[in-house]
Amino acid sequence: MNNNIYLYDGTFLNLLNLISFLIKNNIKPLNIVDANYEPTLLDKIINLKITNNLNIITNIKNSWGKEILKVMYYVYLSNEKYKELIIYYFYLNTLKYKTNILNMRNLKCVNSSLKIFKYVNNETHKLKGFIRFQELANHVLYAEIEPTNNCLLLLSAHFKRRLANEFWLIKDIKRNIISIYDKKNYYLISASNLKMNIELNKNELEYEDLWCTFYNTIGIKERRNDKLRLNFMPKKYWKHILEVSDKNEKSNK
Amino acid sequence: MELKEKLTILADAAKYDASCSSSGSTRQNKGGIGNAAYSGICHSFASDGRCISLLKILLTNCCIYDCKYCLNRKSNNIKRAIFTPEEICSITMNFYRRNYIEGLFLSSGIIKNPDYTMELIIKTITLLRYKYHFNGYIHAKAIPGSSEYLVKKLGTLVDRMSANIELPTEEGLKLLAPNKKETSVTNIMSTIKENRNKRFTPAGSSTQMIIGATNETDLDIMTKSSNMYDNYDLKRVFYSAYIPVNQDKLLPTLKTPPLTREHRLYQADWLLRYYNFKVEDILSNDNPNFNLLIDPKADYALRHLNEFPKEINTSSYYDLLKVPGIGVTSAKRIIKSRKYFKLTFKDLKNMGVVLKRASYFITCNNKYFLNKALFNKEFIENNLVLENHQIPKPSLTQLSLFNE
Structure with missing residues (x-):
């Protein structure tokens, strides 16, 4: 020593x-x-x-x-x-x-x-489910994450297979890195090197609203169980999960 | 009718189906969008704590049947809706791209007749697979009573196909769902079993039973499940605590759904599938219902206390699995690790064994964790019951002396 x-x-x-x-x-x-x-x-x-x-x-x-x-x-x-x-x-x-x-x-x-x-x-497995993409005006899919561990590379490999014929971007806000996929490969770069204009597609809010509607409907009132939900979906992820974020006011009623 | 209203009606009508899994398929993305994840992925959790992985909807909530327990029965005066195949594709594709869902769960009320309904389902999923090149997970309900060639056709398009047995006994079915026959459901299961391969329902089949709507015992239910696992190679049987959505003199009036009972049934179901237990190990004619205070495995251990304590360093895999607090993962870890070193209680904790439950039933290198004099049924039982019922924390706010 x-x-x-x-x-x-x-x-x-x-x-x-x-x-x-x-x-x-x-x-x-x-x-x-x-x-x-x-x-x-x-x-x-x-x-x-x-x-x-x-x-x-x-x-x-x-x-x-x-x-x-x-x-x-x-x-x-x-x-x-x-x-x-x-x-x-x-x-x-x-x-x-x-x-x-x-x-x-x-x-x-x-x-x-x-x-x-x-x-x-x-x-990483949780985030494969919890990531929410938004469609930008130029049809690129864009998501933000804030994981405790550095999962971005592992997630990129997953979405390369899954969303193979889409352009997508995933940004790790905490580490300021961004993963860019060009329909062939993904590249991890510092987010400071990328100037972005986040303008949403005109249909985006309509689908967000439809999803929140589905989410608010699918829970069974008689079985309400907030503790169980928190167990599976810890609060630290809620900010970036559309249906339980502040955007969906009804989710907790 | 606006799309949003349709979605509300047809998701609301589909929510009582318990199946949510998206696992068991290895479908690859072949030049389109989506793939299946073998382990399954949960995308969200609803306010009731149940996982949301699939877009769970009905094609329509119109139905020619009048099953007593069902929200969509013919005699109910509710708003009816029907999706067009294009509408379902559009919602599925747009939700999937945004990573809201792992795929589609499509079921339906029976419109006109079973074959007609089945054809609509097939049309929708064909469109999704071949026009939109969707390779994500699809779970479809086969409609009981539809022709075999349609069941076979649907099987080539989906990852999982299932049919619900609905009630654990034939008498129950006659009473509450007089239009349904058990054989029409088991016929579908047989067709799936005979044809299953990696291109035909790779993720297999499942079914669902409603618990507490008729007066069946847990022994009836578990016997039924066990038979179905043996005869039809089912992946899962789901149990759904009865929730009164209709008023009917044939139906029980319950204030709250029997959730603890449902939980016990799932625990026992796991024992059958992964722990090598048989129904007669956990239930009998003298003891036909589960103990609501203690889980079935601990209950078994307490009734067979002479087989315990088990020595961790020498017991076989299946003996380890009988110990409350030791699951499949930790049993495998114990077997692998003990080749390298003798395990102590501390090592067990590291491996994820739940010592607060297991410690009563094991020895490590012939040492018992607690005072050996306390190795008796009453002491262990009392402790385990309290383990399950955590004592509520005292409220933080002081009660007012003068209540308004």
């Missing part, structure tokens, strides 16, 4: 390369952080500027299996404070036990990783 904090460039590839380097050289970091980290006076931050080995992802997949890589990637996408350190110990133990360690839940790093994996996976 030393007391150094190591810096990576924020990408998954660079994180794996850095971790791999640290393990090879027997260095146990105090923490691993990206450029957004705000250091305190006592922190010793070291930037090794590791050159990326592009094959590292394939190598991990071939040696330890797709599942191991997937868990590490999902942890990387999470909002967990020490996620880099968790990935470090997860990979360290994979190398130590030379096997698929996912069943070894008595290891703290495995248990934490699987919990975070589940959280990211669940949130």
